[in-house]
Structure formats: structure tokens, C-alpha cells
Amino acid sequence: MEAASIELFVNAIVAGLLLGGFYAAVSVGISISFGMLDVVNIAHPAFIILGSYIAYTVNARFGFDPILTSVVLSPLFFALGLLLYRIYYLCFEKRGQESLRGLAFFFGVLFITEVTLVLIFGVDYVQARTAYTDATERIAGIDFPLRLVVPFFVSLAMVIGLQFFLTRTFFGRAVLAVAQDQLALRLMGVDPVRVKGLAFALSIATAGVAGALLIVILPVQPSIGREYIGLVFAVCVLGGMGSIWGTLVGALVLGTAESFTATFFGPSWAPAVSFGLLLATLAFRPAGLFGR
Amino acid sequence: MKFRSMLAAALGAIAFSTTVAAQQPLKIGFGMSLTGALAGNGKAALIAMEQWRDDVNAKGGILGRKVEYVYYDDQTQPASVPALYTKLMDVDKVDIVVSGYGTAVIAPAIPVMMQRNMCFMTLFGLNPNGKFNYDKYFQIMPAGPQPGVGWTQSFFDVAMAMNPKPKTVAIVGADAEYPHNALDGARVHIKKHGLKIVYDKTYPPNTVDYAPIVRAIQATNPDLVYVASYPPDTAGMIRAANEVGLKTRMFGGGMVGLQYASLRTQLGPLLNGVVNYEMYAPEVSKKFPFLEKIIGKYQERAVKEGVDPLGYYLPPYAYAMMEVLGQAITATKGTDQAKLAEYIHKTTFDTVVGKVAFAKNGEWASSRVLMVQFGGIKGNSLDEWKGPGRITVLGPSEYKTGNVRAPFQDNRK
Numbered sequence: 001m002e003a004a005s006i007e008l009f010v011n012a013i014v015a016g017l018l019l020g021g022f023y024a025a026v027s028v029g030i031s032i033s034f035g036m037l038d039v040v041n042i043a044h045p046a047f048i049i050l051g052s053y054i055a056y057t058v059n060a061r062f063g064f065d066p067i068l069t070s071v072v073l074s075p076l077f078f079a080l081g082l083l084l085y086r087i088y089y090l091c092f093e094k095r096g097q098e099s100l101r102g103l104a105f106f107f108g109v110l111f112i113t114e115v116t117l118v119l120i121f122g123v124d125y126v127q128a129r130t131a132y133t134d135a136t137e138r139i140a141g142i143d144f145p146l147r148l149v150v151p152f153f154v155s156l157a158m159v160i161g162l163q164f165f166l167t168r169t170f171f172g173r174a175v176l177a178v179a180q181d182q183l184a185l186r187l188m189g190v191d192p193v194r195v196k197g198l199a200f201a202l203s204i205a206t207a208g209v210a211g212a213l214l215i216v217i218l219p220v221q222p223s224i225g226r227e228y229i230g231l232v233f234a235v236c237v238l239g240g241m242g243s244i245w246g247t248l249v250g251a252l253v254l255g256t257a258e259s260f261t262a263t264f265f266g267p268s269w270a271p272a273v274s275f276g277l278l279l280a281t282l283a284f285r286p287a288g289l290f291g292r
Numbered sequence: 293m294k295f296r297s298m299l300a301a302a303l304g305a306i307a308f309s310t311t312v313a314a315q316q317p318l319k320i321g322f323g324m325s326l327t328g329a330l331a332g333n334g335k336a337a338l339i340a341m342e343q344w345r346d347d348v349n350a351k352g353g354i355l356g357r358k359v360e361y362v363y364y365d366d367q368t369q370p371a372s373v374p375a376l377y378t379k380l381m382d383v384d385k386v387d388i389v390v391s392g393y394g395t396a397v398i399a400p401a402i403p404v405m406m407q408r409n410m411c412f413m414t415l416f417g418l419n420p421n422g423k424f425n426y427d428k429y430f431q432i433m434p435a436g437p438q439p440g441v442g443w444t445q446s447f448f449d450v451a452m453a454m455n456p457k458p459k460t461v462a463i464v465g466a467d468a469e470y471p472h473n474a475l476d477g478a479r480v481h482i483k484k485h486g487l488k489i490v491y492d493k494t495y496p497p498n499t500v501d502y503a504p505i506v507r508a509i510q511a512t513n514p515d516l517v518y519v520a521s522y523p524p525d526t527a528g529m530i531r532a533a534n535e536v537g538l539k540t541r542m543f544g545g546g547m548v549g550l551q552y553a554s555l556r557t558q559l560g561p562l563l564n565g566v567v568n569y570e571m572y573a574p575e576v577s578k579k580f581p582f583l584e585k586i587i588g589k590y591q592e593r594a595v596k597e598g599v600d601p602l603g604y605y606l607p608p609y610a611y612a613m614m615e616v617l618g619q620a621i622t623a624t625k626g627t628d629q630a631k632l633a634e635y636i637h638k639t640t641f642d643t644v645v646g647k648v649a650f651a652k653n654g655e656w657a658s659s660r661v662l663m664v665q666f667g668g669i670k671g672n673s674l675d676e677w678k679g680p681g682r683i684t685v686l687g688p689s690e691y692k693t694g695n696v697r698a699p700f701q702d703n704r705k
Contacts (some may be wrong), residue, residue, distance in 0.1 A: 008511050012504055019501045114327070122598025123331030124554040125523055129672065135383070136535040136560060145503065145535040218500060219527050219558060223328050227498040262504040267495035268467060 002204030007141040012263040020255025021152030025210040026264035027235035029203035035242035036179035043106040045225030051211020052220045059128040067127035068126040072206045081204025085197040117222035151213035163244040175199040240291025293456045315362035321386030328368025335599040340607035344614040349424045372399040387627045395470040411632040418473040428633040429654040432613040436659025437651035440477025446663030446687040447545040448481035458515030462491035465520030474546040502532035525547030543700040544568040551605035560672035565703025570662040575680040576598035612643035
């Protein structure tokens with residue numbers, strides 16, 4: 001009986017960490033756009049779903065792995081992000097109207113993207129098929145479902161790659177600088193608008209990859225993105241605005257809390273515990289776990 | 293003379309207005325899930341309802357009036373439903389209203405109907421009228437006069453026929469109207485059969501990973517696992533059962549989504565051994581000869597519109613719902629809501645889903661929910677499902693084609 005309880009406990013932790021890895025992937029883009037650039041991109045989940053459908057289409061037609069497809073097609077999402085930021089900047093940010101009108105703009109983008117997906121793909125649930133979708137490795141009584149393990153490692157690679165990029169490259173440091181002081185950056189001879197545009201494009205590129213992870217994990221339909229709006233901002237805030245490591249740790253914390261609660265106390269309590277943790281963390285560390 | 297002229301003019305005006313009214317379209321209003329979690333079924337239902345409208349209009353309409361729909365997307369959002377139906381009645385001035393698909397969007401419409409004394413035909417809600425007891429409510433889903441009980445009856449009848457009899461059961465469902473009502477019905481049977489509940493919880497509908505839930509269920513070693521779920525959680529629970537290696541004698545019961553093509557093809561062999569409710573199966577097609585007509589026409593259009601290409605679940609009943617309404621309007625010669633309700637209560641209708649009669653509470657007079665077990669599924673192709681061979685009908689007895697293969701996990705070997 002005790003061995004079974006330990007096995008249940010360890011499985012709950014492992015499942016939570018795997019889930020948290022996925023949460024990190026869907027949230028890291030918001031950490032850049034909202035955490036660093038102060039752009040409330042409420043349409044971020046819609047781009048995740050767009051990424052899901054593109055990955056699904058290539059997978060269904062040609063049999064290519066959806067995650068590899070998303071990496072190859074990430075420049076397209078990057079370009080889309082550039083275009084979107086350009087419109088946002090010219091229409092709202094440049095005129096000082098980014099707060100409420102900018103938010104409304106992204107709501108509009110969310111709904112337009114959703115409706116476009118409905119018109120093109122229909123409303124039925126779809127899911128990508130891969131060699132690892134239904135496979136599970138069992139090691140010492142611990143389950144490792146590959147549809148969660150593979151996205152976990154891809155997410156980890158994406159987060160580590162982003163952190164490296166932001167801290168070790170000139171452009172990455174320019175993004176961190178624009179988050180701190182745009183005027184100072186301009187005085188250094190760097191155009192903050194250009195930097196923000198490229199950073200925003202990077203956040204949309206991560207959404208494309210996150211979408212591929214999503215459609216490996218569970219079935220998707222066009223309006224499912226709305227269910228992730230609260231989660232992505234919660235992870236960003238919990239981790240600390242603009243902190244990539246914070247996003248990863250925050251996501252792992254939320255995923256583990258959700259899994260642990262679902263296993264031992266009932267799944268209905270999981271959102272309450274997760275968001276209760278968020279509130280408790282903010283009460284003691286208003287800047288989030290890794291925020292300054 | 294003057295009086296006769298005025299009388300003639302008045303009679304002429306009345307005759308003219310009657311003719312004009314008769315030529316005005318018969319407007320039927322409803323909300324339907326065209327986006328959101330239940331849109332797959334909503335769009336499929338809409339196709340069938342439009343089929344009925346087109347069939348009726350091809351024969352000259354009802355009482356000489358062409359049928360016209362006025363509908364809006366309820367986005368599978370219950371909060372949008374009251375305002376939507378208020379607009380249909382107050383602004384669009386529809387003559388008749390019917391419901392959208394599903395318990396979650398039917399329940400919030402009922403108070404609006406009660407306020408306006410409207411006759412309300414509804415599409416696949418599990419006991420949404422249980423608390424309102426509205427006398428003009430009618431349900432086309434064949435769950436029987438006690439819907440929650442009738443819905444879950446076959447699962448527990450099949451389970452208790454196993455030897456040895458099961459002793460323990462785990463019940464789990466989404467935090468939503470339908471699963472709550474289904475689990476209430478399950479508890480009635482559990483109490484009746486003296487089963488012990490070892491797990492009884494609900495989960496948020498937007499749960500991503502269901503493995504912790506299934507693992508917690510496994511830890512209680514239940515003989516039976518009854519699940520009441522919507523399509524995304526149905527897929528999640530079945531995947532989780534596979535990943536955790538769930539061991540139980542029977543698994544399934546009230547999982548919405550397994551009735552249509554998208555989930556069947558996605559899950560493929562993972563469905564082997566799952567026991568679940570159905571409205572129709574090709575294996576018993578001879579018992580439902582009237583369905584061939586509607587399913588064939590539906591399938592042609594469904595493929596073009598990117599909705600469920602099989603159409604075994606909702607479309608026939610959506611068509612039948614409109615048939616009941618159409619026959620009632622014809623028989624009562626108008627759209628008087630009280631007369632329609634009275635007529636529907638006392639009449640047995642001939643429809644594409646067979647004879648339909650209603651109990652006092654507006655539900656079907658008797659239950660006709662099939663309980664089936666999936667088996668022999670080898671791949672993920674739609675072709676596996678187009679004919680008989682993947683489904684064993686376990687009950688009710690008049691439709692039975694075989695016995696349950698237990699335990700559940702042995703079906704995966």
C-alpha cells in the first residue's frame with residue numbers, strides 16, 4: 001500500500017513537471033511581449049492555435065512531424081509578428097493609445113484569427129498523429145507519456161535557447177534594455193521601435209512552436225485558445241514579468257500544483273490551488289518569483 | 293349602401309390579411325453552437341435541420357407557409373442564450389422557437405420560454421427541465437421519462453449482468469450541466485445495486501492532462517469506471533486510461549464525442565474495450581431502417597462543410613425534432629403555443645427515428661439509449677467506421693448483438 005502511495009506521489013510530480021513544461025512553452029511568448037515590451041497581446045493564444053492548425057495540416061497531408069514543421073515554419077510566424085507589431089505601433093503605440101485601444105485591437109485580432117480558422121478548417125476537433133502520440137514509457141513504476149515528454153523537452157530547449165539569446169547576444173541585450181529604458185537605448189543609437197518589433201515577432205514565433213506542442217498533446221478546435229488566456233498571463237506574472245527563467249519555474253510550479261491537487265484532493269480544486277499559489281506568491285513577492 | 297360597402301371592404305381586408313399572413317414565412321428561431329466546444333455537433337445538427345426545412349418547403353411548406361430559420365451562434369456560451377432568445381422573440385418576431393444543442397445551452401433558455409409561454413422543443417439536453425418542470429418543454433433525446441436514470445441505465449444493467457457482479461465503482465465527470473446530471477443518474481443505479489463508490493469527483497472542463505485523475509481512480513481499484521465527459525475530455529480520459537494502463541472491468545458510460553468521426557479516427561485502437569452510449573450503430577441498422585434516408589443525404593453535405601462525416605448521432609434526432617414540430621403545427625393549424633404543447637403531449641409521432649411519444653414532463657415516454665462496446669479497431673481510418681464490425685451492442689436487450697468483453701484492459705492486447 002505504501003509503495004503504491006509513493007508511486008502515486010512521484011507520478012503526480014512527474015506529470016506536473018511535464019505539464020508545466022508545456023505551460024512554459026505557451027507562456028514564454030507573453031513573457032516577452034507583455035513582460036518585457038508591455039504589449040498586452042491578448043491574441044497570443046490565437047496564434048498558438050494558428051500554429052496548431054498549420055502543424056496539423058502539414059502532418060495530415062504529408063505526414064511530417066508537427067513539432068519539426070513548426071520549427072521550420074517559425075520564420076513565417078516571425079514575419080507575421082513583425083507585421084502585427086508594425087500595425088499596432090503605427091495605430092496605437094505611436095499615438096499613446098496603446099493601453100485600452102491597443103487591448104481592443106488584440107481582442108479583434110483574436111476573434112478574426114478564430115473566425116478565419118473556423119472558415120478554413122471547420123469546427124471539429126483535430127489532433128496531429130505522430131509515432132509517439134499514443135506511446136508511454138514506464139520506468140520504475142513512473143509513467144512517461146511521450147505526447148507530454150517530447151513537448152516538455154522541446155519547450156525546455158526553446159526556453160533555454162531564448163534565455164541564451166536574450167542574455168548573450170547583442171540583440172537579446174537590446175531587448176532587455178528596451179524593457180528597462182527605451183530613451184536610454186535610443187541615446188545608445190539603437191532604435192527601440194525596431195527592437196520591440198523584432199522582439200514581438202520572436203514572441204509570435206514561439207507561439208507557432210507552442211501550437212505544435214499543443215496539437216500533439218490534445219485535440220484542438222478554433223476557439224480553444226480563449227481557455228489559455230488566463231493561464232499564460234498568470235504564468236508570466238507568477239514567474240516575474242520579463243523573466244524567462246521565471247516563466248519556466250512559474251509554469252512548473254503551476255503544473256505541479258495542478259497535478260498534485262488533481263491526484264490527491266480532486267481535480268475541481270486544481271485551478272483554485274494554482275491561482276491561490278499565484279496570489280500567495282504575489283502577496284509576498286509582488287514582482288513574482290524572479291521579478292525585480 | 294354605405295354600410296354594405298364598408299362591410300364588403302372590411303371582409304375583403306380580413307380575407308386579404310389572412311392570405312398575406314398565410315403567405316408570410318413561418319419563422320423558426322434558435323441559437324446553435326456554431327463555434328466553441330460543441331460546434332462540431334451544432335453544425336451537424338444545423339445541416340439536418342436545414343434538410344428538414346428544404347424537404348418541407350419542397351412540398352409547399354407548412355399550412356402554405358415556407359419555413360424560414362432565424363438563428364444565431366451561441367458560441368457554446370450559456371450566458372449568451374437568454375439574450376439571444378429574447379432577441380429572436382422580441383426583435384426578430386419568430387413564430388416558433390427550438391433549442392440549440394446540449395444541456396448547457398438549453399437550461400438557460402427555459403426561464404425565457406416560461407416567461408413567454410412558448411412551446412419549446414429541445415435537442416439533446418439531459419434533464420435541463422428537472423428543476424423548472426415547465427409543461428411546454430419537450431426533449432427529442434431518447435433518455436426516457438427520468439433522463440439521468442435512463443441515460444445511465446444500460447451501463448449498469450450490462451455491468452450487473454457480469455459474473456461475478458462488480459462491487460465498486462468510480463464515477464467522474466466534467467464540471468458542467470450534462471455530466472452533473474449524468475452522474476446524478478449514475479448514483480441512483482449505484483444505490484439501487486448496492487455498489488460502493490470509491491471515487492466520486494468532477495474536473496474543470498479545460499483540464500489539459502487527465503492522467504493524474506485516472507491514476508487517482510486506479511489507486512482505488514474500482515470494478516467499474518463511469519465517465520461523463522464532453523469531447524475534449526473524452527479524448528483526454530481515454531488517452532490517460534491508455535497511458536496509465538487503467539485496470540478495471542468496465543470503463544466508459546457517458547462520454548460525448550465517441551459517436552462521431554473526428555474522435556473515432558483520432559483515438560482509433562485506444563477505443564478498444566471502451567463501453568459507451570450510442571444513439572445508432574450500423575450493426576443494428578435493420579432496426580432503424582428509417583435512418584438510412586436522412587443519414588445518406590446528411591453525409592453528402594457534411595463532407596463539403598467539414599463537419600462529422602458519419603452523422604449517426606445528432607442529425608437524425610435534429611431532423612426528427614423538426615418533424616414533430618411540423619406535424620404539430622399542421623395538426624393544430626397554427627402556431628398557438630398552448631395548442632402545440634397540448635398536441636405534442638398527447639400524440640405519438642412517426643419520424644425518421646421511429647415512433648416518438650412524450651411523457652408528462654416532456655421527456656421521451658421510454659428510454660432508447662444503446663450501450664455499446666468498441667472492439668477490433670486496428671487503425672485510424674474513417675473506413676473502419678463506415679460499416680458494421682467495430683461495435684457490439686450490449687443493450688437494451690431488443691438491440692443486443694453480443695456480450696461485454698471484460699476486463700477492460702484485456703481488450704487492448
